[in-house]
Amino acid sequence: MTVRFEDAYPGSKAFLELPALRVPGGWRIALNSLSDQLDPGLYDPDSVLFSATNAGTRFEIEVIGGFHLRVIYAPWPRTARGRRIPDQPLGFLDGEVVHELATDDYARLIAELQHWIARCSVWVREGN
Numbered sequence: 627m628t629v630r631f632e633d634a635y636p637g638s639k640a641f642l643e644l645p646a647l648r649v650p651g652g653w654r655i656a657l658n659s660l661s662d663q664l665d666p667g668l669y670d671p672d673s674v675l676f677s678a679t680n681a682g683t684r685f686e687i688e689v690i691g692g693f694h695l696r697v698i699y700a701p702w703p704r705t706a707r708g709r710r711i712p713d714q715p716l717g718f719l720d721g722e723v724v725h726e727l728a729t730d731d732y733a734r735l736i737a738e739l740q741h742w743i744a745r746c747s748v749w750v751r752e753g754n
Contacts, residue, residue, distance in 0.1 A: 645736045650747045652682045660689065662732055678743065679716065685746035686718045693735045697725040697742050699751050710752075724751075 645660050656677040669675065669691030676689035686698045698721040703711040727738050 645739075647736075647740060647743065649678070649743055652680050652747060653743065654679045654681070660736070664693075664732065676739070679718075680746055681716060683746055683749060684716060684751070685749070686716070686721070687739065687742055687746065689735065689739065693729050693732065695725070695727040695729075695735060695738055695742070696723060697746065698722065699724050702752055 644658065645662070649655065656679065657674055659675045664675070671690065671692045671694070673691040674688055675691060677686070678688075679686045684700045684702070686700070688696045688698070690696065698718050700716045700718050700721040703714045703717075705711060725742060727735070729735050729738075
């Protein structure tokens, strides 16, 4: 007997443990290992559990082991006259951390993550 993907996936453990997030268009979810079964004390503090990027608004949101949420903004590169240089790659390594939260409470982590996904979908940090 062949099990169709459409029939097996909705009942899979990996699917059922994922948090129900509202993610507007424009986000690229690179990694989502979040689960209500996670114990923050069991993860290496440097391990990434969630990573999303919005190139249009230039934000990256990460959740690192131990339930540490970090929101990073990559400022626009500027000319000597202060104008934006368009079509430049995002540089989050040199980005500005605009929010951090460390918690042991999974529900708070998910609520905060949802809040920052929504906020960073429309937040304009810099003018032209």
